[in-house]
Amino acid sequence: MAAKQSLFNPHWLNGEYRPDIIAYYYKQWNDFQMGFHTHETNEIMYVISGVCRVDTEDQSIAMRKGDLILLNSGVTHRLIVAEGPCRMLNVEFIFTACGSILPSMKQLAESNGVLKELLQREYSYIVMRDPSDVYHTLKSLVMELDNGGTNNVSMTHLLVSQLIVRVARLAAEEAKDSAVRQIDSYVRRAMEYMHQHYDCDIQAKDIAAAVNLHPVYLQRIFKSNMNLTLTEYLAEIRVEKAKMLLARTDVPIIEIADYVGLNSRQYFSALFKKHTGYSPAAYRKSVETFTGFN
Template sequence: MPGGGLYETRWRTNGDYRPKIVAYYYKQWDDFHMAFHTHDWTEFMYVLSGTCTVETPGGAMAMRKGDLILLDAGVSHKLIVGKDSPCRMLNVEFSFKPCDGIFPSMKQLADSDAGFAAFLARGLGTIVLRDSADVQQILKSLVLELDIVGAGVGKENMTNLLISQLLLRVARLTAEGAEDGPDRQIHRYVRIAAEYIHQHYDCDIQAKDIAAAVNLHPVYLQRIFKANMGVSLTEYLAELRVEKAKMLLARTDVPIIDIADYVGLNSRQYFSMLFKKMTGLSPAAYRKSQASIQAFSGEPEAGSTGS
């Protein structure tokens, strides 16, 4: 297995390589002082509970629940955990190996995602991400998949997809964290609000519910959301609901009478009015138009698996 860090150009220029998990584990640390050391691979350390300090030649970083630190290969570091504050962590360590038919490769990710390519070009040996709950979910899914008994291509495909997703997410969050001044926190609030909408559009949510999830006053959140997204919270939610309805109408056989409930609108009359306002067609006309397009193109009809 080739050694080397995350940013080595050979992973993107000398064939197709993908991440290879070296080690992964949960660990509860208590009154622990680690000596400085280095690895030949890259390491993620995620704080599940408690506090600790990770020290590198560049300085000491106080870590708390929800924090993630990335340490590239060759970065000298040590972990310090106090006697009165145990720290539980999830560690994932990885290097790289040839793809051998399992994709995406690092080259494919960098070629298809300008943000990821820019992240790799920066070559940051140490990255700290605060309150990275979304990263935690990917890490936990990755470790669970690794723990599944048995091997095979299916398992390797899944683990490669998960760690690729993790790297892309870290790259995006790192770019957001690099923004200067108050805009950095504002963009974080807007991102969390948008994520909440995408996760709860099927419920009867209002601006006050979204603001509560972000811990901001509704008026302030409305202002910064519209300034950054170009639409209000209500408009964004309505557009998302209509897009989801279009997908359900075109790709499934869910009855039109039920789709309003699927997208969080209790009033079927209001759903039809909103849908026609935003698309120019009634839900029934839209489904019919999509069926005609699918028939012409030879695609399977809504709710069909094809032959």
């Protein structure tokens, strides 16, 4: 049953069919873990705010504000929200015979090459980063449905068609240099994790776990992209934070090591001097002298 409704099916190009919205809803999830499930509808899950994770049987996909995932019908999946509230907009659709309501998927694909290509591919899911176009279309569609779209089927269908075409274009862009994009994503997420957790005693294995990669592989792609190891990048973050604390606050020098996630004050002093040429005390004094701060 589910396979018959697959979005990625050239069958929709051989007759007159249109996407038909079955369900749509806004939902704010908080500390939530959904069980694995499947359904016969195709589903778009859009992250309006917060972060979440979508698991399939063989993949774990981290998502944040502005990300959307298109799940094919019949794909086993679940939603996990573990870090604060996550607000989402979900739309589920199937395909039905067009009747007098046009354009059909066949007609759309004839004038839109990326849509035709999308329908002829075979994906379990596609994750995309939205420049805002898809969300605007989604909101307009939901508003039309809420305002009695069933009584204005043509307008609703035009908005659904617009949504499918926009998603197809976005999917085509994401497919370009996908391997490079994925590596960039891992590196970016590793950097974000370090910026958010520099005050903790984190190691390469913790950063790798946060981005769902093996530590050795993450080390390799990070060094290749940043010309720094994870340890070197984290050290730079910590030194910059220490410089700010020394220059702009009256936090005692003996406590600053703890503020930047280093257990050893001796190691902190050595690291700081290596990067700045000053001891922490000398750096604070030089800043006070320069600014006249006492």
